[in-house]
Amino acid sequence: MDKGLAERVVETAGRVVASGAISTNGHGNVSIREPGSDEMYFTAGPSLRGHPLDAVVRVGLDGVLREGDLPPIQGAVVAMHTAMYADRPDVGCVIHTHSPFATAYAVAQRPIGCWIEALAMFGLPSGIPVAGYGPRGSAEAIAHIRAAVLPDHPAVLLANHGVLVFHRTPELAVLVGGIVEEAAEAGFHASALGGPVELPEEMRAAALQRAMAYAAAGTAHG
Numbered sequence: 424m425d426k427g428l429a430e431r432v433v434e435t436a437g438r439v440v441a442s443g444a445i446s447t448n449g450h451g452n453v454s455i456r457e458p459g460s461d462e463m464y465f466t467a468g469p470s471l472r473g474h475p476l477d478a479v480v481r482v483g484l485d486g487v488l489r490e491g492d493l494p495p496i497q498g499a500v501v502a503m504h505t506a507m508y509a510d511r512p513d514v515g516c517v518i519h520t521h522s523p524f525a526t527a528y529a530v531a532q533r534p535i536g537c538w539i540e541a542l543a544m545f546g547l548p549s550g551i552p553v554a555g556y557g558p559r560g561s562a563e564a565i566a567h568i569r570a571a572v573l574p575d576h577p578a579v580l581l582a583n584h585g586v587l588v589f590h591r592t593p594e595l596a597v598l599v600g601g602i603v604e605e606a607a608e609a610g611f612h613a614s615a616l617g618g619p620v621e622l623p624e625e626m627r628a629a630a631l632q633r634a635m636a637y638a639a640a641g642t643a644h645g
């Protein structure tokens with residue numbers, strides 16, 4: 424076990440909790456791909472709140488446990504993570520939560536549209552689609568996720584379940600998880616006011632270009 428990488432997993436779990444994009448009970452899981460390897464480090468604890476270091480496990484990208492103790496209830500969702508690493512060579516971190524507003528959209532089986540600028544700025548210009556329901560971790564659920572994920576988009580809603588975010592780094596994955604929750608909350612409240620209105624397509628590209636210009640200039644997102 425690479426202690427530094429296991430600590431990074433625990434630190435990322437803590438960042439998810441601090442972001443607020445998590446359900447009250449803290450259910451969820453975080454994985455980080457071990458660079459240059461065919462395995463990931465994964466949170467095997469029941470909650471991301473106060474996740475213990477010794478409950479981080481090593482799992483092969485073939486889904487086989489290599490080190491640590493993985494309870495079946497956590498093991499069932501390993502395939503969601505390994506599928507994202509297999510399909511997206513650039514993905515270094517996968518986060519799954521039941522963040523409340525995003526999960527409300529997942530339960531309603533309603534996609535989140537691009538109605539806040541941050542979605543366009545952070546790689547979700549077409550919003551967040553909903554992957555059809557399948558029992559958690561089943562081949563059916565994984566096939567639905569793979570079918571629903573949009574090219575280069577780092578998040579998908581899981582029907583009747585929650586949300587899955589996958590990005591190059593843990594920091595970006597946590598950031599996008601927070602933006603997805605923020606968009607869901609805004610959409611939820613806007614639905615009491617006639618419904619959220621999506622950004623025009625051409626403005627989404629402009630928002631992304633501005634974000635890239637800020638990044639190139641080293642300016643923080645405000």
Ligand SMILES: [Zn+2]
Pocket residue numbers: 450451519520521584585
């Ligand atoms: Zn879940």
